[in-house]
Amino acid sequence: MHRSIAFLSTDDLEDYFVWDDLLIEPFAQNGIKVDVISWHAKQINWSQYDAVIVRSTWDYQLHAEAFVAKLAEITEQDTVLINPLPLIQWNISKRYLQTLASKGITIIPSVFFDSVAISDIYAQFDHFDTQEIIIKPLISANSDNTFRLDHASLMGQAGPLSNIFSTTPCVIQPFLNSVISEGEYSLFYFNGEYSHTIKKVPKSGDFRVQEEHGGELISVTPDELQLETAAKVLAALPEKSLYARVDLLRNSSAEAGDIWQLMEVELIEPSLYFNMDEASPERFVQATISYLS
C-alpha cells in the first residue's frame, strides 16, 4: 500500500481557484497522506513519496524548460511521477493537436507557426473563411497571450501581436462563437475511466471561460457524441494517464456540420473541478490507488 504522496503545486496560488484540497480527506481515509509542495522548492527528497502528482503548477508555462528539468529530476529519484514525464513532454506544446488530427481526431481547424508576421495572421481570415480568428501560444495556460481578432482589432494591435508572436510559436484557429453562446465542455477521466463533465461559460463581454476571468461553471451530463469524441481522444494518447481533461467546443459551421471539436486534452495541471461533482474526489483517490498498484 502506498502511504504518502506529494501534490506538485506552485509558490503563489492567491489569484487562482484550487479544488484539490477536497482530495486530502479521502486520501487520508484510504491511509494516504498528502503533502502539497511547490515545484519551485529546492532540495526536496522526492523518494520519500510513493508518487508525485503534478497538480496546480500554474506558472509552468512561464518557465517551461525549468519545469521539465524539475520533473526530470523527480523521475530520477525513487518515486513515480504522475502524469508520466513522456506524456507531459508530449502535451506541453499544442502541436500534439496536429498528431491527434493525423490519428483521426477532429480538432478545431488549426494552423501552426514557429513564428508569424502580421501578414501571416491576416491571411488566416481567408484561409478559414471567417470574420474572427483566435491566436494563442503553443505553450500556454490560463488563456495567457490569447487574442480574439477581427480585421480591425488585428490592425489595431499589430505592435503587441508582432512583439509576442515573432518569437513565440503559436496556433491560429477560427474563433468559434459557441464558446460564448453555449460554453466550453470539459470531460474528466481518471485512470481511463469517465468521471464527470462541466461546461464553462465566459462572463459577458469576454471569451475566456476560466473562473479566474469571471467564467461560470455548470455541471452537465455529456451527450453520446461528446462521450464518443472524448473516448477517441483518450484512446489516441501515447500512454496511460491518471488524469485527462478533454476540452470540446461545438463547431456548427457549414463545413464542420455541427460536431464536437477538440480544443485541448489537458494532461499536465488541469483543474479537475472536484467541487462540481461530490463523488469525484473519491473516484480520483481510487483511480490513483489502482494506477499505482
Ligand SMILES: Nc1ncnc2c1ncn2[C@@H]1O[C@H](COP(=O)(O)OP(=O)(O)O)[C@@H](O)[C@H]1O
Ligand atoms: N477556436 C476558439 N474559438 C473560441 N474560443 C477559443 C478558441 N480557442 C480558445 N478559445 C478560448 O480561449 C481560451 C484559452 O484557449 P486554450 O486553447 O484553452 O488555451 P489554454 O487553456 O492553454 O490557455 C479557451 O478556454 C476559450 O475560452
Ligand SMILES: [Mg+2]
Ligand atoms: Mg484551455
